[in-house]
Amino acid sequence: MTAFAEERDLESADLSIIREHLTGALSALAPLGYLKIGFSDEGEPVSGTLALMAAMEQLAGISPSIFLSVEMSTRLFGGILNLWGRSEDKNKMLEKLTAGEVVGAVALSESAMNVENEPLATAGTRDGNQIVVSGTKSYVVNGPMADWFAVVGSLDDQTAVYLIEKGTPGLTLTERITTMGYNGVAICGLKLDACMVPESRIVGPFET
CATH class of the missing domain: 1.10.540 (Butyryl-Coa Dehydrogenase, subunit A; domain 1)
Structure with a gap:
């Protein structure tokens, strides 16, 4: 290295x-x-x-x-x-x-950035064996280059994590966010507009 x-x-x-x-x-x-x-x-x-x-x-x-x-x-x-x-x-x-073959990213923060006290607006609704996910995420480290995203939101009024692959219809990356320091890190936001996620790629939901 x-x-x-x-x-x-x-x-x-x-x-x-x-x-x-x-x-x-x-x-x-x-x-x-x-x-x-x-x-x-x-x-x-x-x-x-x-x-x-x-x-x-x-x-x-x-x-x-x-x-x-x-x-x-x-x-x-x-x-x-x-x-x-x-x-x-x-x-x-x-x-x-x-094996270093794929890059992952976690999308948690939203506009308020206060994930402890502000409820997450990103949410999924069931459609058969699919979950339709919509919402907006900010400050996603590795966002511009990730192959997979772990998107934190809600499902059935409980916290869930949606595993969403790059290129999924409805998934859009925002412009890269400029940082002070850590210049070699790529950070952006995400927009999810009715992304279809198989139920098998849901982590949770968890009781909160």
Whole structure:
């Protein structure tokens, strides 16, 4: 990974090469086992491991932007799959994620940014074995380059996570958001206009 970083400016703000940098970093980290640290063979999370902390510190020292992007894809998006994903999709997606073959993103924040006290407006309604999801999300790390999105919203008045693939009809990315620092991270918003999501790709709903 160090050799990979020495050949590139991983903090470049050029969106055209950010995905190249991220996918290259994921490909470099996958054989080292970094993308699997924190997940046990049984699918349960391994929290507080010294190996994970040391590896994360090293990667953050090489490139803060790559660190944030990788952790969002693997540890956060992957953690949702690992803990709560349904087995039919979970294993296939986790295998590709930990092999560095796909990029994940989590869409939580909305306009208010106060997810603890403001109810999420993004919601799904049932239509047979499909869920129709509509809403707007802000500040989605990896948004411009993600292959999969974990979109947090509501279903049946409970919290649910919708796993939505890039290119799904009704899913639109907003313009990239400019940041102060972390120039090598790509962040944007999402608009969901009646996105059809198979029920098998719903995580939850959870009682709140």
